[in-house]
Amino acid sequence: MKKYLIALLILFISFSVTAQQKPFWDEIKAFRTQDSIQKPEDGMILFIGSSSFRLWKTAKEDFQNETIVNRAFGGATLEDLIYWQNDVVLKYKPKKIFIYCGENDIASSDKVTPEIVFDRYKKLHTTLRNHFPEIPIVFVSIKPSILRWSMKDRMMAANVLISNYLKQDQNTVYVNIWDKMLENGEPMKDIFIEDKLHMNSKGYAIWKKELYPLINE
Structure with missing residues (x-):
C-alpha cells in the first residue's frame, strides 16, 4: 500500500511539473480558477484562439451579449490550442464556437507552411466536430497586420486552404x-x-460589423 501511494505521488508530481513546463500554463490555470469560482453556463458563445480574441475586452458590450465566454490566450498557435483543448473548449457546452488562430503559427517560423497550418486546423476542427456534431463553428480568417506584412503570402494561402476545407461543413x-x-x-x-x-x-469595430450577425442571430 505504501509503495502504491508513493507511486501515485511521483506520478502526480511528474504531471504537475510537465504541465508547468508547457507554454501558457499560467493562463490555463487562471481559466481553471475562474471556472472553479463560477463555471460558465451551458449555451454560451465561446471565443477560443490567440490574442486578437484575448484582448477583446469589450466583446460583451460590443455585441450586447452577456453569454460570451473568452478562453483565448495570447501567443497561442493551433498546436497550443489543440494541446489545451480540454481546458478551453471541450469541457464546456457552448451554443457556438468562434475561433481566431493560425497567425502565430505562420509567425513562429519560416518553415511553417500554409499546408502545415491547414493540417493543424483540420486536426482541431475534426476534434471539435466529433465532440460537438451540431454546434455552429465560426472561423475568423488570419488577419493582416503591418508588423507581419512580409508573411502575407503564407497567411493568405493558409486562409484559402482553410476556407475551401470548411465549405464541406454546412454548420x-x-x-x-x-x-x-x-x-x-x-x-x-x-x-x-x-x-x-x-x-x-x-x-475591432471592423470585426464587430462582420461577427455581430453571427453572434446574435
Whole structure:
C-alpha cells in the first residue's frame, strides 16, 4: 500500500511539473480558477484562439451579449490550442464556437507552411466536430497586420486552404476578415496599436460589423 501511494505521488508530481513546463500554463490555470469560482453556463458563445480574441475586452458590450465566454490566450498557435483543448473548449457546452488562430503559427517560423497550418486546423476542427456534431463553428480568417506584412503570402494561402476545407461543413462559417482590414491593398494604418500587430477600437469595430450577425442571430 505504501509503495502504491508513493507511486501515485511521483506520478502526480511528474504531471504537475510537465504541465508547468508547457507554454501558457499560467493562463490555463487562471481559466481553471475562474471556472472553479463560477463555471460558465451551458449555451454560451465561446471565443477560443490567440490574442486578437484575448484582448477583446469589450466583446460583451460590443455585441450586447452577456453569454460570451473568452478562453483565448495570447501567443497561442493551433498546436497550443489543440494541446489545451480540454481546458478551453471541450469541457464546456457552448451554443457556438468562434475561433481566431493560425497567425502565430505562420509567425513562429519560416518553415511553417500554409499546408502545415491547414493540417493543424483540420486536426482541431475534426476534434471539435466529433465532440460537438451540431454546434455552429465560426472561423475568423488570419488577419493582416503591418508588423507581419512580409508573411502575407503564407497567411493568405493558409486562409484559402482553410476556407475551401470548411465549405464541406454546412454548420461552419468562414469569416474573411483579411480583405476588410485592407486599404489600397495594404493593412489600414490607423486600426492598430503601437506594436502594429494588435488592434485598437477601430480594428475591432471592423470585426464587430462582420461577427455581430453571427453572434446574435
